Amino acid sequence: MKHRKLLLTRLKYRRKMKGVLSWGEAEERSLKIRNRLTTNWPPVSRGDEEVVFCIPLIGRERAPDWNVVCQLLARTLGSLVHQSNTKWRAIVCSQDEPEAMPPDERITYLPFIAKTGETGKNDSAAKIHQIIEHIKRHGPTSGYAFRLDADDVPHRDLVDYILRDNNGRGYLLDQGYMLDSDMHHGRALGHRSLFPLRIENNTFFKNCGSCLAVFFDKRGTGIGMVLADNLLCEKHTRLAEVSVLAALDLAFVPFPAMCYMIRHGQNDYPGRRTPPVLAPKYWKEIETGFPAIYSQS
Template sequence: MAQNPATPKLRRLALRIAARFGLATHLPHQRSEAAALALRAAPPAPLGDGAEVVFLIPLVGRAHVGDWAQVSAALARTLQGFRNQTDPRWRAIICGQDRPDGVDFDDRVQFLPFTDRVEGNDKWDKLDRLARHLPTLGLRTGYAMPFDADDLLRDDAVARMVSGAAPGGWLVTQGWVWDVGRDRIGAARPQSLAEPGQKALWKLCGSTAAFRIGAAGAGVSEAEAAFLAAVTGHEHRMFPYLATLAGRPLRPLPGAPAVGYLIGHGENFGARRGRVSFKRRFVDRFPAGDAGRNDLTRHFP
């Protein structure tokens, strides 16, 4: 499965307007937009008690990388960021061809085998499998968050998500971009008049959207699973648009930068797709300084 193309911005605007009047189905739309419109008819129930955050992690196959030990070590660090959370209401599902080395699997961290034969990058197929697996988890209510196997989560992020009020879900707008190879850290935050070249983290990184799922007593619906499967087939910059089209807009996660986005370490998806150079320039243009380095040291694994 190849990554699905983004909908042109003018068509996105037209679909959002048409959706308000119940006319969007009469306009051309993609599978993801059809799934969003189907979900729009079923507003999410109140979050209630027992909310969890489920991290959906696609893991590259051993045969597609040059250093499997490095991939496994990066994933172990990502998982340690989850285990360091101040709120224990989370679980992680890893989908891949090969069980990573040095990872402890338990009731919180589970492995979902992937056996399909796919030509090219299979990340999107794994995300599809992860999304469709959600209804089987027995989850009552919470958020599903696609998360790359080499990114890092701040230790209070889960607490902020499950204790806050976001009927549609959360969007991480602030974070650190860490160029590991050069050991330089940039600060990502929403664009402003003072910083017209800035970018919110969700425009740079895919580990930034937590979609609202489930309802007490009902669990995760097949419509929600189908929506997430379709959404994650796109680049992450489509996520807020599709959530809004589904009637579940993502709310900016308040507080400190919540995600550390790692680039330049050789085995991440971005490097294999040749999409790292402009992010390196971003790090140089918006250095985080001591504040970023200290925050990464204190609150990230």
């Protein structure tokens, strides 16, 4: 049954048919999660959860422009300060402490300490794991760990929705916006398939990594940090497949919950095209739901 659901999910979300029948490390990890959750499932939320945003930040040495990196982070953190629900924390992990972080006690800077043998340009996964270890020691007893890229902007009601719905499993963002730095071009991301089964390449989580919140519970009978340990560093393009195999049943947030910011010079890749002009109706929604984009106060 689980393999049939996996196949249907792949047919729905994969851009290419190559690898539809493949099986590898990600699938094996998913089954291990499924097995580990058996004795502590379903999780039980208790109503005092918090959302903890895990933010890996590029170091000064590798940043194309450190000042721009800090400005983008300030906007991202400003979007958290603008949240309609105040029960959140943010942990920023980097080799260098960024300037101009909002003076908010819920925001923590965590110096990145590379382990022996950890080298290479992409150290975001190692930073996420260090943040998770910090949550294990110092974070709230239970809540949701959310991986947030340091340049993206959450909807002002994202924390409130997660904590009011509080399903004790996790959430996957399928709706949102891709916004060009010129604040004129962009795309509305969501379900836009012509057929019931495929192809859902326009969903938010297929395009952006700031799309996943997973439940954790450090009480003696809880599930611990197993979901964060195993899923926060998973490729965002495969999260739908992985959650099916793990029998996790991640829920979608029922509104455009994140702005994926592009073409600001810090996250570009060769050949990235300018998206089309975004329709005025979307800008009105963005102005209401994402005030941090227009104000960093």
